[in-house]
Amino acid sequence: MPLLLTAILLGIVEGLTEFLPVSSTGHLILASELLGYKAETWATFNVVIQLGAILAVIVLYWRTFWAVATGLFQREPTSWRFLSNLLLAFLPAAVIGFLLHKQVEALLGNAIVVAVALILGGIAILVIEAAVKRATIEPGVAAMPASxxxxxxxxxxxAMIPGVSRSGATIMGALALGVERRTAAEFSFFLAVPTMLGATTLEALKNREALTSGAVDWGLVGVGFVVAxxxxxxxxxxxxxxxxxxGFAPFAWYRIIAGSAALVWLLAR
Incomplete structure (x- = not known):
């Protein structure tokens, strides 16, 4: 397959799945298996184009980010609660991701782990959807208790386990903790900004020689970034x-069907 077409397809996969509870990393890993190329060859590409999806959040919610930024300078309590909640939610992934980076990276090449995680994640979504009847916390990120x-x-x-889905874990986790649906989804979008920036920075530091030596095709990265x-x-x-x-049931059934199909294919080939 031509490299340009591969970059476009991966950009589409990233843009489609980054914010849906279906696992963008898992889909990119399965795409690498389906297309027949080595995942590690495109590892840096896959991480960098995530910034394209993150930019979409910033563009769509620029008024929110601007209001928070100006509110911080004006010492508005709501803006400070928004920021503190975002930083508190980001902290565990930052610490664990830094400490267990090599272990997490080792899982990224295992497509079977992805398939199983897709199935189990779909079942978890159905269980949480059935168990959670109503929100117990007022709408809005700033209204969310720090705990x-x-x-x-x-x-x-x-979500460090490929196939679990970062957005799925955060959204369903928020629902289970009493956060209403729209706030849960938007908080997941906002949390993606520092989380993905941190992941990209870590990947850039690890591959700084490749990034500066010309080994990375920045033209392909640019295409994937824009498409995503x-x-x-x-x-x-x-x-x-x-x-x-x-609700989220359609995504749960998609995960179960896609994960089952992928598992059968991986074990039968």
Missing amino acids: RALGIGVIQCL FLVAIVVIRWFVGLISKR
Whole structure:
């Protein structure tokens, strides 16, 4: 397959799955198996194009980020609570990701782990959807108690297992902790910004020689970045509207079906 087409396809996969509870990393790993190339060859590419999806959050929610930034300078309590909740939720992944980076990286090449995690994650979503009837916390990121924000951050660490889904873990974890649906989804979007920036920075430091020696094709990275950004813009708008009406069950069944199909294919080939 031509490299340009591969970059476009991976950009589409990243943009489609980064903010849906289906695991973008898991899909990129399975895509590498399906397309027949080595995942490690595109590892840096896959991490960097995540910034395109993150930029989509910043563009769509720029008013929120701007209001928080100006509120911080004006010492508004709401803005400081927003920031502190975001940092508290980011902290567990930052610490564990730094300490267990090599162990997490070792799992990234295991497509069977991805398939099993997709299935188990789908079942978990169905269980949580059935168990959680109503929110117990007022809407809004700033209204969330600090303990709940930290709890969501701890749950996010499950996403270090490829196939678990960072957005799925944070959204469903938030619902289980009493956060209402729209706030849970938006908090997951906001939390993706520092989390993915941290992951990209760590990957850049690890591969700094490749990044500066010309081994990375920045043209392909740019294509993947732009494609991921454009697709993520559409997905985020659609996703927030969907979950307000239908919930997360469709994503759960998709995970179970896709994971089962992938597992059968991987074991049979």
